[in-house]
């Protein structure tokens with residue numbers, strides 16, 4: 140599979156990927172399970188290779204969406220969307236890691252439709268990778284797409300390769316974060332971002348007279 144980028148009417152980059160080959164994937168799933176000694180002749184397992192192929196194809200196929208953006212010169216605070224649920228596959232074991240992403244940015248002349256932040260998380264979640272890559276990719280996407288004054292991303296996830304096997308560290312949560320632009324070198328803005336990450340999820344907040352916005356469950 141290869142990923143391409145098309146340019147939408149509004150000038151935004153749209154990521155496009157070739158469709159998966161489900162026939163070959165199903166054949167490989169049959170061989171994989173058989174080699175591991177899994178009998179496939181029971182009513183429950185007869186169609187399992189096809190379901191496995193389609194489940195992994197879904198987890199590895201990024202959504203196609205156009206980032207909707209609007210000019211906005213009147214809002215200068217941070218826009219923060221917290222708790223975007225995602226599932227991805229770890230690059231080392233192919234097992235899922237599952238968690239949430241918090242995304243924030245400070246506009247510099249344009250804002251983005253809030254649901255597009257969740258779509259951006261899924262765009263980068265649906266691939267084989269390590270959590271550190273997912274974190275950086277979403278932050279870089281914000282910078283490339285919106286050219287904001289600042290961008291921040293925090294990812295919290297449980298890795299099934301660590302909790303179900305090996306160290307069996309059930310419930311351990313891995314936290315990664317990335318900041319770009321003014322969030323790197325503006326201590327006040329950084330403080331505001333950290334406050335948002337630590338604040339209760341519900342409600343809107345004021346911070347030192349600055350306009351701020353928390354949006355959850357979008």
Ligand SMILES: [Zn+2]
Pocket residue numbers: 229230231232233234298300301
């Ligand atoms: Zn792993």
